[in-house]
Amino acid sequence: MDTFKAILVKEKQDQVTYELEEVELNTLSDGEVLVKVAYSSINYKDMLAVQKNGGVIKNYPMIPGIDLSGHVVHSTDKRYTAGQEVIVTGFALGMSHTGGFAEFARVPADWIVPMPLNFSLRDAMVFGTAGFTAALSIMALKEKGMDKNTDFRILVTGSTGGVGSIALQILSKIGYKNISALVRKEHQVDIAKSLGATDVIFTDELGEQNKPLNKQKFDYVLDTVGGEIASVIIPQISYGGSMSMCGNAGGIKLTSTVLPFILRGVTLLGIDSVNVPIENRSHIWEKIANEWNISQSTLLKEISLKELPPTIEAIKNGKHLGRTIIKY
Incomplete structure (x- = not known):
C-alpha cells in the first residue's frame, strides 16, 4: 500500500475545502493499531467538520469522520491482532486525530471496541455515533x-x-x-x-x-x-x-x-458520546448488538466515499433523513 483514498479537509486563504485525494500512510495520526476501514457513517458533527468555523477541526489538513469499523491490519498492542474486527467512535477521531473518511485509519488501542458477536462491520456503522x-x-x-x-x-x-x-x-x-x-x-x-x-x-x-x-x-x-x-x-x-x-x-x-x-x-x-470511558463502551455496544439491534430495519442509505458531498449538503440544509453509511 503506497497510497490510499481519503477525504482531506484543508484551509487556504481563510477558506475551508474538502475533497477526495490519494494520501500516504504518514498522513495518518499516531496510534498503536492500523485499521483497514470497511465502513464509516455520516453524522451532524461530520458536516460541521468540513465547514469554516464549524468548531470541530482546528488544525489542517485533517481527515474527518468520527466513526469507523474495520479489520486490524497491524497492532503493537497485544489486545488486538491482525484480522480482528473493531469499532472506533468518538474521542478525538475526525477532529484532532485523522478519522474514518479514509480507506485506512491509525488509532490508539484505548479507543477501540472489539466487535460484538453476531454483529457485522456494516451493522456497527448503521448505528455509529x-x-x-x-x-x-x-x-x-x-x-x-x-x-x-x-x-x-x-x-x-x-x-x-x-x-x-x-x-x-x-x-x-x-x-x-x-x-x-x-x-x-x-x-x-x-x-x-x-x-x-x-x-x-x-x-x-x-x-x-x-x-x-x-x-x-x-x-x-x-x-x-x-x-x-x-x-x-x-x-x-x-x-x-x-x-x-x-x-x-x-x-x-x-x-x-x-x-x-x-x-x-x-x-x-x-448526553456526551465522545468521551465515554472505554471500559463502559463494550457493555453499551453489546446491548446495541443484541436486544436493541434495529440495524436491519433502520432508515438507511449506503454510499461510496466519492458520494459524500451531497449528503453533507443535505445535512447542512436540514434535508437528511435517517442514517447514511459509507462502504469502502
Missing part, C-alpha cells in the same frame, strides 16, 4: 424511571434524523407504546410512524415559549436538537419528568426559568 448516542439517551432516561410497563408520554425530537430515527426504533422494539415524534414537514409524518412513533407532533403545534410553566404534556423527552425547541418543551414536562439532551442542530442557547426544576422537579440529562 448516532446509535451510540441514542442508546446512551435511552439508558439515561430509563435510569430516571422511564418504564415500558407504564404509559408514560415520551417525545423524541429530531425524530427522522440520525439519533432520533434510531431512538424511535429502539424504543418501539423494546416495548414502549406512547411515543410521539416531533417533525417539521408533512413528508416526515409517515416516516416517523414507520420508525415506531405512535403519534406525530409538528413543531408549530408546540406553541411559543411564553410561560415559565405550561400544560404538562410529556413525561420523558429525548431531545436531539437543543435551542429554541428544547426551550419550548421544558415548561411542558410533567412533574418528576426528565429530558435528555445530546444535540445542538437547533442552536446552543437554552432559555428557561428555574420554575420547571424547582416546582416540578424536572431533570435535564446531558
Whole structure:
C-alpha cells in the first residue's frame, strides 16, 4: 500500500475545502493499531467538520469522520491482532486525530471496541455515533424511571434524523407504546410512524415559549436538537419528568426559568458520546448488538466515499433523513 483514498479537509486563504485525494500512510495520526476501514457513517458533527468555523477541526489538513469499523491490519498492542474486527467512535477521531473518511485509519488501542458477536462491520456503522448516542439517551432516561410497563408520554425530537430515527426504533422494539415524534414537514409524518412513533407532533403545534410553566404534556423527552425547541418543551414536562439532551442542530442557547426544576422537579440529562470511558463502551455496544439491534430495519442509505458531498449538503440544509453509511 503506497497510497490510499481519503477525504482531506484543508484551509487556504481563510477558506475551508474538502475533497477526495490519494494520501500516504504518514498522513495518518499516531496510534498503536492500523485499521483497514470497511465502513464509516455520516453524522451532524461530520458536516460541521468540513465547514469554516464549524468548531470541530482546528488544525489542517485533517481527515474527518468520527466513526469507523474495520479489520486490524497491524497492532503493537497485544489486545488486538491482525484480522480482528473493531469499532472506533468518538474521542478525538475526525477532529484532532485523522478519522474514518479514509480507506485506512491509525488509532490508539484505548479507543477501540472489539466487535460484538453476531454483529457485522456494516451493522456497527448503521448505528455509529448516532446509535451510540441514542442508546446512551435511552439508558439515561430509563435510569430516571422511564418504564415500558407504564404509559408514560415520551417525545423524541429530531425524530427522522440520525439519533432520533434510531431512538424511535429502539424504543418501539423494546416495548414502549406512547411515543410521539416531533417533525417539521408533512413528508416526515409517515416516516416517523414507520420508525415506531405512535403519534406525530409538528413543531408549530408546540406553541411559543411564553410561560415559565405550561400544560404538562410529556413525561420523558429525548431531545436531539437543543435551542429554541428544547426551550419550548421544558415548561411542558410533567412533574418528576426528565429530558435528555445530546444535540445542538437547533442552536446552543437554552432559555428557561428555574420554575420547571424547582416546582416540578424536572431533570435535564446531558448526553456526551465522545468521551465515554472505554471500559463502559463494550457493555453499551453489546446491548446495541443484541436486544436493541434495529440495524436491519433502520432508515438507511449506503454510499461510496466519492458520494459524500451531497449528503453533507443535505445535512447542512436540514434535508437528511435517517442514517447514511459509507462502504469502502
